[in-house]
Amino acid sequence: MLSESPISARPRLHRETGGRAAKLYCSKFTKLLLYLSVVNGLLCGIPTNKAMTTTEQTPTKVIDHKPTNTGAAFGSEVSAHMLMGVYRDGQWQEQAIVPFGPLMLSPTNLALHYGQSIFEGMKAFRMKDGNISVFRIDKHHERLNKTLERMSMPQMPFSYFDQAIRELVAVDADYVPDLNEGSLYIRPFVFATGEGFRVRVSDTYQFVIFTGPVGDYYQKPVRVKVETEFIRAAEGGPGFAKCAGNYAAAFYPTQKANREGFDNLLWTDSRQHEFIEESGTMNAMFVIDEVLITPSLTGTILDGITRDSLIRLARDMGVKVQQRKISYKELIAGAEQGLLQEAFGVGTAAVVSPIELIQVHGQDYPLPPYSDNSLWFRLKQRLTQIRTGYEADMYGWNTVLDV
Numbered sequence: 001m002l003s004e005s006p007i008s009a010r011p012r013l014h015r016e017t018g019g020r021a022a023k024l025y026c027s028k029f030t031k032l033l034l035y036l037s038v039v040n041g042l043l044c045g046i047p048t049n050k051a052m053t054t055t056e057q058t059p060t061k062v063i064d065h066k067p068t069n070t071g072a073a074f075g076s077e078v079s080a081h082m083l084m085g086v087y088r089d090g091q092w093q094e095q096a097i098v099p100f101g102p103l104m105l106s107p108t109n110l111a112l113h114y115g116q117s118i119f120e121g122m123k124a125f126r127m128k129d130g131n132i133s134v135f136r137i138d139k140h141h142e143r144l145n146k147t148l149e150r151m152s153m154p155q156m157p158f159s160y161f162d163q164a165i166r167e168l169v170a171v172d173a174d175y176v177p178d179l180n181e182g183s184l185y186i187r188p189f190v191f192a193t194g195e196g197f198r199v200r201v202s203d204t205y206q207f208v209i210f211t212g213p214v215g216d217y218y219q220k221p222v223r224v225k226v227e228t229e230f231i232r233a234a235e236g237g238p239g240f241a242k243c244a245g246n247y248a249a250a251f252y253p254t255q256k257a258n259r260e261g262f263d264n265l266l267w268t269d270s271r272q273h274e275f276i277e278e279s280g281t282m283n284a285m286f287v288i289d290e291v292l293i294t295p296s297l298t299g300t301i302l303d304g305i306t307r308d309s310l311i312r313l314a315r316d317m318g319v320k321v322q323q324r325k326i327s328y329k330e331l332i333a334g335a336e337q338g339l340l341q342e343a344f345g346v347g348t349a350a351v352v353s354p355i356e357l358i359q360v361h362g363q364d365y366p367l368p369p370y371s372d373n374s375l376w377f378r379l380k381q382r383l384t385q386i387r388t389g390y391e392a393d394m395y396g397w398n399t400v401l402d403v
């Protein structure tokens with residue numbers, strides 16, 4: 001865990017000090033961390049260069065400038081600050097914004113061994129008038145608390161979460177890409193900081209948020225394979241939760257599909273391996289005979305905020321929407337009869353990503369070509385227009401920041 005010393009009751013530290021001073025502070029802070037890791041390495045009997053290598057291998061690049069384009073690989077660049085908060089003595093304590101940097105963890109950290117580690121994924125957008133909006137903070141907070149509860153972790157008051165997001169995005173305002181040039185991804189996460197190797201629920205936690213400018217997750221329509229051997233989640237499990245373990249368990253089958261040339265899997269249910277669940281980090285949507293169909297929320301898929309938003313927008317546009325079970329057999333029948341018009345994944349990172357091909361049991365089912373009139377395209381356009389202020393925010397989804 002990052003030592004608690006940089007935490008103070010003054011979360012706007014860097015904003016007040018201004019860009020250049022923040023940079024200076026950042027480099028001093030980094031030097032301090034390096035110094036501490038050297039001392040730590042010596043004290044622990046670890047060769048110094050090893051302790052430092054761990055720091056150097058951080059795969060993300062901390063950038064100290066406004067992005068001029070968002071062509072960097074999604075998730076590879078982060079802004080120079082992060083917000084930290086702690087849970088101890090039965091409550092969420094003070095928050096502070098500090099330079100982005102490594103966390104120091106005990107090897108007996110409970111999150112590393114028993115998996116109490118959860119996250120959220122949100123975005124801030126540059127609006128047409130230059131303001132910054134954050135999308136659906138309340139809904140993300142609601143889901144964060146459901147996840148925390150399922151992982152036996154302490155829930156967080158809305159005000160604590162909301163303030164943290166607002167403060168950090170305000171400090172990182174310069175990192176929000178220009179209008180229609182991308183967005184600022186916001187990654188809040190919480191993990192156990194209790195120590196000891198006995199299996200137990202931690203009684204202390206670290207809350208961290210960092211941000212990073214991002215562009216498109218997928219550059220082109222995706223190819224997916226219907227997975228009928230492995231499962232992502234089963235009834236009664238944590239499939240609805242945004243916990244780290246769900247992602248780790250999905251890696252093996254997903255990597256296998258990647259090697260076979262697919263971008264992602266379409267997971268199926270755990271009992272019959274037949275009903276579509278979701279795809280990677282996206283909820284799945286299909287258009288069959290002019291009806292938008294998406295798997296219902298049965299507790300095994302994530303209650304996607306993009307999914308929820310697009311269902312509302314589609315209904316507003318007069319599109320018939322069904323939330324129900326949909327089997328791959330229905331997709332095949334639809335493809336064979338020429339009724340399967342569209343398939344797409346929806347999520348904060350991927351926004352709306354059209355699917356060009358679905359494979360089931362080795363058989364390819366290509367989707368018809370898409371156009372600007374395709375529903376996925378029109379939905380994406382409306383969502384973008386609301387987020388950027390070109391269309392009225394009818395449902396109060398945007399939190400417009402005072403920066």
Ligand SMILES: Cc1ncc(COP(=O)(O)O)c(C=O)c1O
Pocket residue numbers: 121278279280281282283302303304305306307346347348349
């Ligand atoms: C497993 C999974 N399903 C669906 C989604 C889409 O959810 P949202 O629209 O809230 O980003 C995500 C991304 O967060 C995800 O990780």
